[in-house]
Amino acid sequence: MSEPLPKILCVDDEPDCAHLLERHLGGQFDCVLAGDGAAALAALETQGPFAVVVSDYAMPGTDGTALLAEIKARQPDTVGILLSAVDDLDVAVRALNAGAVFRFVRKPWTATEIVTAVREAAAYAELVANERRLREQLARVNAELDEKLQDLDEANQLLEYWVEFSPAILYSFSWDGAQLRPSYIGKNFLRLTGYERTTAVIEPGFWPGLMNAADRARYQALLDELLAGERLHGVVEYAIRHRDGNPVLVIDSMRAVQDGDGHTLEVLGAWLDISARD
Structure with missing residues (x-):
């Protein structure tokens, strides 16, 4: 049985751009499209979780930076990619410094650029998810160990009591x-x-x-x-x-x-x- 494709959410208020993303990425990823921030958050709840969210920067209402930050707050393992037609270094720097954006890609992109960016983001998302699972597993093991150590300590105290009065x-x-x-x-x-x-x-x-x-x-x-x-x-x-x-x-x-x-x-x-x- 083949591995399921990484699931990604593509958010752009321009239908042509959204469908271009789907055409470039659809062969390697399970793509879901959303036309604005509200639709993206709704898709997050009904069709998520997503490994990667690719969002346009300039959209009506919520811009891409704010949207990716909100998605990161709701689903910390999701990795964000920000698209922008604005050749503005400040936009890229603010997006990356916000911590919710893994990669900044300028419009118009090439198929190679967007596929490479999303592939690397998906690999990073898998790494983050595995690390979280390992931390959770370690926390469970430590909790079980603490419980066993407490039981052992109680048993040792009882044994010391028996030995002392033997x-x-x-x-x-x-x-x-x-x-x-x-x-x-x-x-x-x-x-x-x-x-x-x-x-x-x-x-x-x-x-x-x-x-x-x-x-x-x-x-x-x-x-x-x-x-x-x-x-x-x-x-x-x-x-x-x-x-x-x-x-x-x-x-x-x-x-x-x-x-x-x-x-x-x-x-x-x-x-x-x-x-x-x-």
Whole structure:
């Protein structure tokens, strides 16, 4: 199925000029004729939208510049071409500066001149319409994204609430092959240790430093196996020293996250206070 021809409106109060436009342009464009500004605005409502409006400058009532400005206000994607038999530079400059006129063509025109002007105007009209559609599509996508981000933020807040009041303290440590760094520690770390979680993040070795030597050795042995890729999961029990000086018995469940080659990238885990068990 062939593409529809670009639709253009030709406005001239002289019938001979209007029909000459139709003869020159009719083979490449779907032409609608109007004899004055009022008829052009009526055609705009009943037969529009038009990609291009070609209007004579000197017409009874509304001149071509004012008509094209009014059409631009009603249908911003429409591109205007102004025709004039007056060889007046001021007319052309005023028309172009008004912003509603894409091209100024002097009468009498040649078939090549008018066809080229309208073809370029139609291409520009298509570009403007596509740009507007893309902006509208982008606005819709951004609105949907904002809505999803709001939903995600609400879900994250709910998750943080659950984590904060969970008996287990979730954590993750990133491993670059040489150094293990805390990347996440749950807010409820304070309840378990008496220390803010930022302390464990910024002070290397803070967590093992809360253990006695024997427990630290068992903890480190399991961690080394996970980092070496020798196992994926392990559980160890040990005691840590709370900030108030009291011991807290902890069960530590660790899991290694590996890449496709079996190299450990991260250790995820959970600390659970089991002091009440004893």
